[in-house]
Amino acid sequence: MRTVRISLKERSYNIVIGNSILNLLGKFITRLDIGTSAYIVSNRKIKNIHAKALTKVFSRAGLEFTYRLIADTEESKSVEVAFRLINELARFDKARRVFIIAFGGGVVGDVAGFLASIYKRGIPYIQVPTTLLAQVDSAIGGKTAVDLIQGKNLVGAFYQPRLVYSDTRLLRTLGIRQLRCGLAEVVKYGIIRDRNLFNYLEKNYPRILALKEEALEFIVARASYIKAKVVEKDERETKGIRVILNFGHTIGHAIEAASGYKGYHHGEAIALGMLVAVRISSKLNFLNRGVGERIEHLIRVLGLPTKIKKLSLESIIKAHYRDKKFIGPKNRFVLIEGLGRTKIVENIDLAVIKEAIASRIA
Amino acid sequence: MRTVRISLKERSYNIVIGNSILNLLGKFITRLDIGTSAYIVSNRKIKNIHAKALTKVFSRAGLEFTYRLIADTEESKSVEVAFRLINELARFDKARRVFIIAFGGGVVGDVAGFLASIYKRGIPYIQVPTTLLAQVDSAIGGKTAVDLIQGKNLVGAFYQPRLVYSDTRLLRTLGIRQLRCGLAEVVKYGIIRDRNLFNYLEKNYPRILALKEEALEFIVARASYIKAKVVEKDERETKGIRVILNFGHTIGHAIEAASGYKGYHHGEAIALGMLVAVRISSKLNFLNRGVGERIEHLIRVLGLPTKIKKLSLESIIKAHYRDKKFIGPKNRFVLIEGLGRTKIVENIDLAVIKEAIASRIA
Numbered sequence: 001m002r003t004v005r006i007s008l009k010e011r012s013y014n015i016v017i018g019n020s021i022l023n024l025l026g027k028f029i030t031r032l033d034i035g036t037s038a039y040i041v042s043n044r045k046i047k048n049i050h051a052k053a054l055t056k057v058f059s060r061a062g063l064e065f066t067y068r069l070i071a072d073t074e075e076s077k078s079v080e081v082a083f084r085l086i087n088e089l090a091r092f093d094k095a096r097r098v099f100i101i102a103f104g105g106g107v108v109g110d111v112a113g114f115l116a117s118i119y120k121r122g123i124p125y126i127q128v129p130t131t132l133l134a135q136v137d138s139a140i141g142g143k144t145a146v147d148l149i150q151g152k153n154l155v156g157a158f159y160q161p162r163l164v165y166s167d168t169r170l171l172r173t174l175g176i177r178q179l180r181c182g183l184a185e186v187v188k189y190g191i192i193r194d195r196n197l198f199n200y201l202e203k204n205y206p207r208i209l210a211l212k213e214e215a216l217e218f219i220v221a222r223a224s225y226i227k228a229k230v231v232e233k234d235e236r237e238t239k240g241i242r243v244i245l246n247f248g249h250t251i252g253h254a255i256e257a258a259s260g261y262k263g264y265h266h267g268e269a270i271a272l273g274m275l276v277a278v279r280i281s282s283k284l285n286f287l288n289r290g291v292g293e294r295i296e297h298l299i300r301v302l303g304l305p306t307k308i309k310k311l312s313l314e315s316i317i318k319a320h321y322r323d324k325k326f327i328g329p330k331n332r333f334v335l336i337e338g339l340g341r342t343k344i345v346e347n348i349d350l351a352v353i354k355e356a357i358a359s360r361i362a
Numbered sequence: 363m364r365t366v367r368i369s370l371k372e373r374s375y376n377i378v379i380g381n382s383i384l385n386l387l388g389k390f391i392t393r394l395d396i397g398t399s400a401y402i403v404s405n406r407k408i409k410n411i412h413a414k415a416l417t418k419v420f421s422r423a424g425l426e427f428t429y430r431l432i433a434d435t436e437e438s439k440s441v442e443v444a445f446r447l448i449n450e451l452a453r454f455d456k457a458r459r460v461f462i463i464a465f466g467g468g469v470v471g472d473v474a475g476f477l478a479s480i481y482k483r484g485i486p487y488i489q490v491p492t493t494l495l496a497q498v499d500s501a502i503g504g505k506t507a508v509d510l511i512q513g514k515n516l517v518g519a520f521y522q523p524r525l526v527y528s529d530t531r532l533l534r535t536l537g538i539r540q541l542r543c544g545l546a547e548v549v550k551y552g553i554i555r556d557r558n559l560f561n562y563l564e565k566n567y568p569r570i571l572a573l574k575e576e577a578l579e580f581i582v583a584r585a586s587y588i589k590a591k592v593v594e595k596d597e598r599e600t601k602g603i604r605v606i607l608n609f610g611h612t613i614g615h616a617i618e619a620a621s622g623y624k625g626y627h628h629g630e631a632i633a634l635g636m637l638v639a640v641r642i643s644s645k646l647n648f649l650n651r652g653v654g655e656r657i658e659h660l661i662r663v664l665g666l667p668t669k670i671k672k673l674s675l676e677s678i679i680k681a682h683y684r685d686k687k688f689i690g691p692k693n694r695f696v697l698i699e700g701l702g703r704t705k706i707v708e709n710i711d712l713a714v715i716k717e718a719i720a721s722r723i724a
Contacts, residue, residue, distance in 0.1 A: 079445050093512075118517050119516065155480050157519065
């Protein structure tokens with residue numbers, strides 16, 4: 001078991017990573033002294049697999065609990081779902097000390113965290129992420145949100161959990177495609193902050209894809225550490241530091257949007273977005289070709305896409321400029337100067353961006 | 363013009379108090395550099411009175427704006443209204459830098475603040491309170507919330523405004539009953555923290571009720587200062603300090619609830635709740651009778667009720683124990699040992715509470 005501390009003054013918390021540690025969750029909760037009644041937001045599949053084990057864990061710890069199941073799909077990230085859950089939460093909460101557990105993937109974590117942030121002006125919540133993507137990214141750092149028709153994640157809060165509890169054993173229930181999507185974010189951490197992690201991935205990807213315990217634990221702990229350090233320096237994304245986590249996401253989001261959020265999973269779009277960012281970095285002479293080739297090779301052997309299919313250059317560019325993140329500059333990219341070294345660049349020539357995207361279109 | 367600073371690290375802001383200062387609001391906003399487009403949440407009456415003046419203010423400052431009107435009644439403090447507004451806000455917000463202005467009473471401030479707290483994980487907002495109650499209490503301190511069927515203020519956030527701008531001239535449009543309700547909270551500040559303010563109220567209440575400029579400015583500034591100091595020490599109500607602001611509110615809320623939130627306005631119920639708290643303080647020998655008599659006299663000359671009408675002791679007691687605020691102790695009261703000196707007492711004998719309430723029933 002490994003512990004990564006995320007230091008945010010009175011909002012500090014631990015990220016606990018280990019294999020088959022679900023049975024110890026009760027002890028961790030008891031130690032936090034956050035309440036006696038758990039409102040568990042989860043999805044049906046996860047509940048079916050783990051309900052029995054969790055019931056044992058909670059009754060041993062003397063904790064009361066109830067489940068609320070939502071689909072772990074973007075459709076659940078709505079104001080309506082949040083509203084329905086909060087009414088149910090209020091009914092569940094009668095002179096008890098209620099806290100929330102997000103037991104699922106990114107959607108469950110986002111919705112449950114948002115719920116925790118607005119109920120009674122904030123009650124404690126715990127993230128128990130069950131996908132690799134959630135373990136290495138979305139469960140950490142307190143970004144919670146739901147969508148509006150006008151855009152994704154438009155309603156939400158920065159609200160930190162009291163614990164992130166990542167049992168890598170849970171990753172065995174993932175499909176290979178979901179696993180690969182999580183790995184895209186791990187590759188990202190290696191590229192932006194940690195050449196050793198990148199080297200590790202290059203050397204050990206077969207062990208990771210084979211779900212070897214110590215390999216999974218290592219990459220989840222390493223990724224958690226990197227994310228924790230970035231969040232510590234820029235909790236509310238106001239200082240231009242947290243933005244480096246968006247490496248590959250600018251064009252990645254555009255690819256997702258252009259495909260109508262069908263066809264590409266988030267991690268796949270991010271893999272492609274990273275390759276585009278690498279190409280732009282090379283074009284602007286920030287990056288030598290060898291690094292770019294290593295990145296492409298790693299993405300390929302992990303089974304992630306390296307070519308954009310069934311989307312036109314124009315549709316991606318159009319989606320890119322609809323992205324709400326540009327106020328002031330025409331565009332803003334996280335680029336790299338080498339493994340572990342990022343550079344924020346604004347107002348890049350549209351021709352350069354187009355060429356980089358086009359180079360990835362199949 | 364007076365300025366009270368509320369120091370909360372990066373969430374610090376000014377409370378500006380003055381007579382006929384609305385025309386300077388544009389300058390204050392420009393100086394804050396919080397955006398170019400104002401989404402003004404207000405109510406019809408306030409808009410009708412001030413829209414012309416505000417339009418001038420905003421166009422001079424080069425600010426774009428739009429109004430969203432809600433009724434300044436408890437019914438507007440719903441999740442439905444908040445979500446309707448947030449959808450409208452998202453439509454209004456297109457690559458602009460949007461901020462929110464709460465231009466109205468407590469309900470407008472609560473809803474607008476909550477909106478600001480959850481849109482894009484928090485955008486700037488300004489409180490321009492138009493009632494005395496909002497100027498001295500609800501606009502200050504970052505408590506935002508809407509109601510659920512299960513209880514009031516169950517959904518919300520602690521989210522500080524960037525400026526509180528209290529133009530006492532606006533108080534001229536208040537009915538006398540609304541003015542008195544605000545004064546109940548001012549009396550509260552005198553009782554819990556500031557014997558000089560209490561003395562001032564005793565001496566100057568005719569000037570206050572006659573809306574004399576310098577008297578209004580003095581009490582709003584003084585009350586703002588006291589609230590600011592309390593909030594600075596206990597922003598999120600976790601340290602047992604902010605709770606003293608609930609003096610008179612425990613039984614006050616029970617009276618409001620027992621009357622079905624009809625019959626008594628908040629300030630009136632608080633006035634009665636304070637008298638009950640005074641009686642309990644005396645019964646437990648914390649307080650000498652002279653102080654209690656002065657408090658009752660002040661409440662009476664301000665035109666606030668001193669007797670509970672049309673409510674039974676039982677209904678108030680029942681409402682009191684439905685209050686969600688007791689977890690652990692059977693009850694918790696803010697009592698006083700003298701003007702400016704509070705004492706938190708838990709588990710008071712029910713007989714004492716009943717006697718104190720009964721003594722106020724007409």
